[in-house]
Amino acid sequence: MEIHDRVAGEVTIVQLDGNLDTNTAPDAQAHFDGLADGGHTLIVVDFGTLNYISSAGLRVLLATAKKLKGMGGQLRMFGLNDTVHEVFEISGFSTIFSVFATEAEALEGF
Amino acid sequence: MIPEESPFRARWDLLIAILVVVTGLVIPFQVAFVRGVGVWGSILVYGLDLFFLLDIRFNSRTTFREHGLEVRDPKRIARRYRRGMLPWDLLSTVPFDLLLLPWAHLALGGLPVVLLLRLLRLGRVIRLQVILRRWQRSRSTNTGYVRITRLLMVVFLLVHWVACGWFAIAVVEGLSADSWVARAGLADLGIGQQYLRSVYWSFVTTTTVGYGDIVPIGTLETAFAIVVMVVGASMYALIIGSVASLVSSIDSSKTAFWNRVEGVNQYLRGRDLPPDLTEQIQNYYDYIWDRYRGVSAPALLKDLPEPIRLEVLFHLTKELIEKVPLFRHTGPALRNALLMALEPQVHVPGSYVVREGERANGIYFVSRGTLEITAGPQSTSHGTLEPGAYFGDLSLLLGERRTASVRALSYSDVFLLPAREFDRLKSEYEEFKEVLKVISSEKTEKMAELVIEGVIL
Numbered sequence: 189m190e191i192h193d194r195v196a197g198e199v200t201i202v203q204l205d206g207n208l209d210t211n212t213a214p215d216a217q218a219h220f221d222g223l224a225d226g227g228h229t230l231i232v233v234d235f236g237t238l239n240y241i242s243s244a245g246l247r248v249l250l251a252t253a254k255k256l257k258g259m260g261g262q263l264r265m266f267g268l269n270d271t272v273h274e275v276f277e278i279s280g281f282s283t284i285f286s287v288f289a290t291e292a293e294a295l296e297g298f
Numbered sequence: 299m300i301p302e303e304s305p306f307r308a309r310w311d312l313l314i315a316i317l318v319v320v321t322g323l324v325i326p327f328q329v330a331f332v333r334g335v336g337v338w339g340s341i342l343v344y345g346l347d348l349f350f351l352l353d354i355r356f357n358s359r360t361t362f363r364e365h366g367l368e369v370r371d372p373k374r375i376a377r378r379y380r381r382g383m384l385p386w387d388l389l390s391t392v393p394f395d396l397l398l399l400p401w402a403h404l405a406l407g408g409l410p411v412v413l414l415l416r417l418l419r420l421g422r423v424i425r426l427q428v429i430l431r432r433w434q435r436s437r438s439t440n441t442g443y444v445r446i447t448r449l450l451m452v453v454f455l456l457v458h459w460v461a462c463g464w465f466a467i468a469v470v471e472g473l474s475a476d477s478w479v480a481r482a483g484l485a486d487l488g489i490g491q492q493y494l495r496s497v498y499w500s501f502v503t504t505t506t507v508g509y510g511d512i513v514p515i516g517t518l519e520t521a522f523a524i525v526v527m528v529v530g531a532s533m534y535a536l537i538i539g540s541v542a543s544l545v546s547s548i549d550s551s552k553t554a555f556w557n558r559v560e561g562v563n564q565y566l567r568g569r570d571l572p573p574d575l576t577e578q579i580q581n582y583y584d585y586i587w588d589r590y591r592g593v594s595a596p597a598l599l600k601d602l603p604e605p606i607r608l609e610v611l612f613h614l615t616k617e618l619i620e621k622v623p624l625f626r627h628t629g630p631a632l633r634n635a636l637l638m639a640l641e642p643q644v645h646v647p648g649s650y651v652v653r654e655g656e657r658a659n660g661i662y663f664v665s666r667g668t669l670e671i672t673a674g675p676q677s678t679s680h681g682t683l684e685p686g687a688y689f690g691d692l693s694l695l696l697g698e699r700r701t702a703s704v705r706a707l708s709y710s711d712v713f714l715l716p717a718r719e720f721d722r723l724k725s726e727y728e729e730f731k732e733v734l735k736v737i738s739s740e741k742t743e744k745m746a747e748l749v750i751e752g753v754i755l
Contacts, residue, residue, distance in 0.1 A: 242696060242698060243693075243701070243749065247749050253746075254750065274695070277734075277735045280735070280740075280742040281746070282735075284742055
């Protein structure tokens with residue numbers, strides 16, 4: 189999996205490319221931790237190129253969301269494919285994460 | 299019109315049943331032992347007649363069931379009664395003997411004709427059959443008790459009749475020195491003594507004990523004794539058979555259940571199971587009996603047509619419906635589909651509902667009891683699940699193996715929505731996903747914590 193960061197004002201947009209599973213989760217966790225520790229507490233995750241997310245991936249996102257919240261920041265996401273969207277909706281995580289349809293919507297109101 | 303299953307009809311039936319037995323006791327006793335048309339005896343008999351005349355009136359207005367439907371048309375009710383029981387009821391109720399009262403002294407073989415004519419009233423026992431059938435059908439009475447009542451009535455009436463008949467034989471023989479009454483030295487004793495000895499002979503003979511202290515000598519006595527022996531032997535068989543089947547049928551569900559448990563126990567006994575497992579099995583059955591009276595709901599429900607099954611399920615799972623958030627947000631159609639799809643499970647303390655490493659098989663809803671989430675080799679606790687909680691959704695949605703186990707801490711009732719049913723409902727009911735979304739938001743915080751801890755259920 190590849191991770192690309194873009195900056196839009198105070199917000200860091202993290203694009204996840206590939207699969208977020210047990211193998212790639214530690215890298216992703218380290219990446220998010222690095223951003224948070226560097227003071228980037230407003231993060232938007234771009235799911236547009238993410239194929240698959242496993243429980244390990246969920247764990248990374250939940251832990252990051254919790255951490256950012258504790259620091260007064262926020263984790264938002266957009267571009268979820270149908271499968272991921274369904275998992276988020278049915279499991280109820282869409283209420284924790286603030287899920288948006290497009291990047292513009294996600295960036296609005298930060 | 300009187301509904302067949304009305305409380306009034308039930309109470310009246312009970313009264314009539316008692317009066318039939320009284321009739322069956324009084325009339326033969328008057329014929330054999332009293333042998334006189336006394337005032338009080340007559341008042342009693344005609345007083346009883348009034349009740350039975352009233353009964354005829356009620357019977358001709360009592361609804362009946364045909365092809366499962368209650369017939370309420372008065373004409374059909376009357377016609378059915380006219381063609382069925384009415385002739386019998388009239389014959390056993392109309393006091394024909396009143397016509398002969400002026401000739402009350404007329405006797406046949408020493409027995410007053412008026413009294414002999416009163417024997418027609420014994421035909422009333424037929425009404426018992428109708429009443430008992432009604433009792434047997436009514437839901438509130440245990441058929442076992444109805445059968446016991448019938449058995450007791452048959453036995454006591456029969457013994458009484460045989461006793462009266464046995465004494466009447468002696469009377470017909472003129473209570474001569476050859477009659478059994480004279481030989482037993484009863485001729486000059488009071489009615490009470492005479493009746494007691496007659497009943498004694500009746501019991502000794504019908505139960506096939508046959509001490510032989512009172513024996514038939516004359517032709518009439520011998521013939522009567524033969525008939526009593528034949529009847530007695532049949533009655534004996536009836537009693538033995540009935541009592542045996544009664545004992546088991548009084549609580550047939552209990553017997554069937556514990557027989558099944560005994561079967562399981564016998565199977566396990568020879569297989570050297572660890573004692574605590576055996577005890578767990580025993581506890582499971584105890585609980586099942588305690589909570590469900592041994593009736594396995596799915597088996598029972600399979601027989602029922604779908605609408606009734608839904609009604610029953612709705613009532614059985616009322617507790618669940620009130621507690622599980624899932625049902626609070628579903629419409630009637632989805633709720634029914636869910637009820638039909640859910641599989642009830644019972645877990646004893648210490649037993650595992652799901653285990654770490656298993657593949658998802660569905661979503662579990664807790665309806666009763668407390669369950670604990672444990673994970674890892676040390677079985678580290680990750681909190682408990684109370685009634686209303688559910689689990690199993692995440693591993694199902696993600697298609698992953700569980701990373702934790704759920705163990706019952708107390709006796710627990712859970713309902714499983716199997717994976718295939720979950721998929722079916724999801725595709726058939728658009729509403730289902732929305733409902734899941736709503737209810738999952740109610741438990742997200744706790745679930746998020748669990749996921750962060752690495753617990754996937």
